[in-house]
Amino acid sequence: MTRPNVLLITTDHWPAAVLGSAGHPVVRTPVLDEIARAGVRFTNCYSEHPVCIPARRTLMTGTSAREHGDRMFNSLGEMPDLPTIAQTFRDAGYQAYAVGKTHTYPQRDRIGFDDIQLDDEGRTHFGVTDDYEIYLGDKGYLGRQFSHAIGNNGYHATTWHLPEEAHATNWATDTLCRTIRRRDPTRPAFWYLGYRHPHPPLVPPRRFLDFYEGVEMDAPYKGGWCDGEDLPVMLQAFMKRYNLSSRDTAWARRHFYALCTHIDQQIGTIIGTLREEGQLDNTILMFTSDHGDSLGNHGIWAKQNYYEYSTNVPMILMGRKGCERTGFGRTDDRVTCLADVMPTLLDLAGIGIPDSCTGVPMAGAPRGHVYGEYGEGELASRMIRSGRHKLIYYPAGNMSQLFDIAADPDELTDLAGASDHAETRARLTGLLLSELYGSDLDWVKDGKLVGLPNRTYHPAPNRTLGLMRGHQWPVPPVNPGGTMNFFPESPQGT
Secondary structure, eight states, X not given: OOOOEEEEEEEESOOTTOSGGGTOSSOOOHHHHHHHHTSEEEEEEEOSSOSHHHHHHHHHHXXXXXXXXXXXXXXXXXXXXXXXXXXXXXXXXXXXXXXXXXXXXXXXXXXXXXXXXXXXXXXXXXXXXXXXXXXXXHTTOTTOTTTTOOOTTOOOBOOOOSOGGGSHHHHHHHHHHHHHHTSXXXXXXXXXXXXXXXXXSBOOOHHHHHTTTTOOOOOOOOOGGGGOTTOOHHHHHHHHHOOOOHHHHHHHHHHHHHHHHHHHHHHHHHHHXXXXXXXXXXXXXXXXXXXXXXXXXXXXXXXXXXXXXXXEEOEEEEOSTTXXXXXXXXXXXXXXXXXXXXHHHHHHTTOOOOTTOOOOOTTSSOOSOEEEEEOOGGGOEEEEEETTEEEEEETBTXXXXXXXXXXXXXXXXXXXXXXXXXXXXXHHHHHHHHHOOGGGGGGEETTEEOOBOOOOOOBOOOTTTTTOOOOOSSOOOOOTTOOOOSSOBOOTTO
16 A cells, blocks of 8 residues: 655644634634534543744654653753654655754754745744745845734734745745645655744734624633632733733734734645645545643633643644545544644554653543642642543642542633532542652652742743844844843842
């Protein structure tokens, strides 16, 4: 049998719930909905480390932070010496090409691909001008990709300021389509497409924003636990990081959904290219995201937390035509995670899975639980998702939360103190304890969680305006120290 092609599409900041096929009341994603009907949608897929670099390391190596070494956001950390999904496909005789965002350092590290056409979100301060910026220069827009004046981690929004063809989503789509057409016809292909959106800046082309003109936006929800006293310092930081009015929240959501619809439509172009090249029936397609975005739920924006909109990511898998292992028109409620991506795609392609992989094939036996870890010390959080329940743990203040995701998908009710859920809490706490390592063991005494002292969080001024970027020409100076501080603080009393 002819070996299948494999196409892995990854977005940035896309929650699992923001799909028409997931029942979202507002967003329009007709292409992805159709792909889901042609395959299987996994409803409980989790980003174990819901922030870009650690999540992408997991995606590319089939391992978690314990193995790949980053549960923070180490922007200057080199990839670990582990087999990558690209190299494993190449070792099996595949050609392997990537387009878009990979978020590695050094930026031109190919991590096993034959070549990468790179969109690095304008991180020229690390010394590289990426291929998208080069394209803009060739088209007469040199240095202007951030002239919309919207920060890379802010939720103010506007329309795209250049012609639509110059948008990063269009560039990535067009570049991948050309890569598909230029493939070596004697070998199967592994293609990776990394869209940078709907990650802020929220700058969709006007025609996609028009889709939502006059449409009432869904409002954020808020759990009863949000107003509790002595919330962990990290949770305080999440809630104080942004302060959007209801009007600005609706504005941000409208632009966010427009970016999603833009990507959805562009994926249709890729499907058309595969079909016209006679490759669609022999291509395995997976769509996912590195993490989600809280979008104002529980008073939180962005990622780095273990509530559903931040950590539960889309996972759509369409096998090649007639694949009985994936089937079609199905939803699968088993718990999966990003570490499962690499072994899943290798398994479906009939390629051996490296011993280094800790993930498991999604078409195989179900995993018992997913463990999530982000941060260290007092700004850490941990997660266990097993069956229908999720445990979130904050060491600061030694706080645990327990949610029944099947009955309460919006996580409105914290069951950690409910006597009728004591057995479930104890079981998930036991799983959590079994996963801790390194400095996390300082939170444990005599086999029990004791955590760390808590304190009050005092936000600092947002001096970078959500990582505002300047003009990229002349190219900004190399500035390796210009890294991101997710939770800036002011001295108490300022």
